[in-house]
Amino acid sequence: MGQLLAVPHLTRLMADMGAEVIKVESTIRLDPHRGDAFYGNNPGTQPWNQAANFNDQNRNKLGVTLDLSKAEGREALLDLIRLSDVFAVNFRPRVLQNLEIEYPTLREVKPDLIMLTSTGYGSTGPWQNYGAVGPTTEAASGLSSMTGYPDGEPVLPELPHTDYVAAEHGLVAVMAALLHRQRTGEGQLIDLSQAHAQTATIGEAILDYGLRGEVASPVGNSDRLSAPNDVYPCAGHDCWIAISVASDQMWASLCSVMENPSWCQNPKFNSNESRLAHSEELNASLGNWTKSQEAGQLMHRLQAAGVSAGAVATGKDLLLDPHLRERGFFEAVAHYPDSGLPALPYVGRPWKFSLTPGQTRSAAPTLGQHNHYVLGNILGWSEERIVGLEQSGVIGNAPLDPPTAAPLPLERLLELGAIRQADGDFESIVRRIIQAPQ
Incomplete structure (x- = not known):
């Protein structure tokens, strides 16, 4: 219930x-x-x-x-x-x-x-x-x-x-x-x-006060312990990548991927402590470089170099992601005829059991x-x-007492900023996802 x-x-x-x-x-x-x-x-x-x-x-x-x-x-x-x-x-x-x-x-x-x-x-x-x-x-x-x-x-x-x-x-x-x-x-x-x-x-925030009398405050996308740590613009409309550098070695690897631009050699960025102190300037320089890069490709290049990075993914990106497809994360669910719905992809489980994997046996009633x-x-x-x-x-x-459902038109949702895009061909994309081999 x-x-x-x-x-x-x-x-x-x-x-x-x-x-x-x-x-x-x-x-x-x-x-x-x-x-x-x-x-x-x-x-x-x-x-x-x-x-x-x-x-x-x-x-x-x-x-x-x-x-x-x-x-x-x-x-x-x-x-x-x-x-x-x-x-x-x-x-x-x-x-x-x-x-x-x-x-x-x-x-x-x-x-x-x-x-x-x-x-x-x-x-x-x-x-x-x-x-x-x-x-x-x-x-x-x-x-x-x-x-x-x-x-x-x-x-x-x-x-x-x-x-x-x-x-x-x-x-x-x-x-x-x-x-x-x-x-x-x-x-x-x-x-x-x-x-x-x-x-x-959020036990860490409670401990901060219990141990030192400190009240945690929002820090945006930054990290209290290391820099750079933020989300940076990439090529295309509203495309972003998260980059988190946790050590001097990782910083050197990031600079290498960028082919060591002159600003990387600035003494302000030589140590983690100094990068934290100058994080605003650091983020501006890094963002100026990432804005010409394709987010997905950059993520793979950085990961190959040992730098923690993740392209900001939309729902569409996730449905089309080959990594998730290979892991069988999305499952095609055939709805009951009375629902009036076609088969659709739904998220599976984040875990994978080697002997007793879960499965979707039936649609929602x-x-x-x-x-x-x-x-x-x-x-x-x-x-x-x-x-x-x-x-x-x-x-x-x-x-x-049957409810009256009147969803806002997609055009209005776009105007309000509630959605970023509306693909007219989404049905064919969904069908391809369902039919693709796992």
Whole structure:
């Protein structure tokens, strides 16, 4: 019972590795991710089944809809919990209390249940019922105080970074709880705070204050310990490369790739300490050289010389990247016919197991797609009873109040700067990616 990202991403990782995951939804209040990012910017006649973010995070899952305000909807949920190893939710404590699905209640139904609650600020303490989305948890976690440029405002990530961090922390916690249960037979509650999962990644800033009374400030793209360390312009429109020099030897290698221009011999740049002190002048000189270089080619030349460098990649760059293709990172997913979507490439897993690799076995479910299978085949309820649930609105495969999806035209998104380009031939590019041998 997870919406948006934190819990759906956690359970997607489990599903990719073979777990049977059942996503419990509502026809009354849709997962917000069922309403955004459409193929070809066209929501179609059933936008709730065509939203890209939902389809990305919910592959390999069975989908069932239940109205938990009705007795039979609650009964179905409890029957599913009796058969489950893990129950994961991202609802605030107040919601769990209203639905009567708090851990002590569910433990009576299944004593060895592992329940994970993933909330913005945890299920205890004065913030327990505060609402949370990516930007707010990033701010509250302390991360936003360290992003941006000196003397500037904090810069929030474009993507909900905290959700992904919380999902991966949650995955480790669930696996540890499963191992504990395997050894002892005991289930338990995992109370995960998404903001605190993010705070755990900035321990250095907390130590700075605890040890020396220092409050970390944003430093832009620079590094406190070495220079050059920044993102530099390259040939073409909006093309960039990140270069990070961590030693004098690496600096010498960078100068060699540049064929040792005269400014490299400036005594100001002879040592790391001096380069740090004159980083603004150094960055200007280096950027003036990189702006005539093609980013991808320069990255390979620098890497061959032992210099840390990475061309700034767009989504299109990544889909076309031969390295990712060779590693089989993107997987072609054939959507269910009712979704109205063609096969599309989705990201795989960042790890590669030598014996038990994960795989995408099925696309994300359309709304209520597996109601009959889950209630009939898994719970053993009769077809007559299931049809009755459909007639009474306990289950369904369409929203009771269908949303109106009206995405902004691509031309307007370009004007607003929300996207940098819109390729009219993207469909043919996507088809080539899907058909290319791995």
